[in-house]
Amino acid sequence: MARVVVAVMPKPEILDPQGKAVMGALPRLGFAGVSDVRQGKRFELEFEGEVTDAVLDEVRQMAETLLSNPVIENYTVTVESAEVRA
Amino acid sequence: MARVVVAVMPKPEILDPQGKAVMGALPRLGFAGVSDVRQGKRFELEFEGEVTDAVLDEVRQMAETLLSNPVIENYTVTVESAEVRA
Structure with a gap:
């Protein structure tokens, strides 16, 4: 049994409204120090x-x-x- | 500049309709060998x-x-x- 992970992220030049929404929510929740957030998918x-x-x-x-x-x-x-073979 | 990744996945006991949809589409597209797919988010x-x-x-x-x-x-x-400090 092995697991392969595919991470899919919006290209840097593409607007990312979900990431922007998270970025906007962080200071409202009292979190500081994050300079950018991008949201993507993980399979x-x-x-x-x-x-x-x-x-x-x-x-x-x-x-x-x-x-x-x-x-x-x-x-x-x-x-x-990865599967370890004896 | 450093990047921290948060991976969010549905718990194993939770149904994952997006993953199931991908799982169903794979054989239709000619892909075999995948036994399960789970879809989550990556920040x-x-x-x-x-x-x-x-x-x-x-x-x-x-x-x-x-x-x-x-x-x-x-x-x-x-x-x-991680940021490398000289």
Whole structure:
């Protein structure tokens, strides 16, 4: 069992109204010191087998075609818990 | 400049319709091998100064009061790019 995480964030040049809303709420709640907030999505994909390079390539295709909108979003793919083989 | 990431995911016992929708779409798009998908949120908070333990405590408070709903969601706080001091 292995978990691959796809993080999808709005591109830097794209407005992020959700992040701005959080940014506006922080001082009202008494929090200071944050200079910027961006909000994106996180997908946790579980795989039964081992996460090979072929699996990661497939995850990148999922990220590009289904999980993100490449026009306005960037994504990163990371393996969170790789299967340990004895 | 340092970045702290707050990842907010639905608790395991909570239904996740967005994740289920992704899970249902994957085979239709020709992707196989994924046994489960969960969808959550990712917040990137930028700080001007150093990320001290006090800052991380404050981020945990933000996560509990504003960024997540502790009844149905779990969160994790990670420092992504700590400021390097010469």
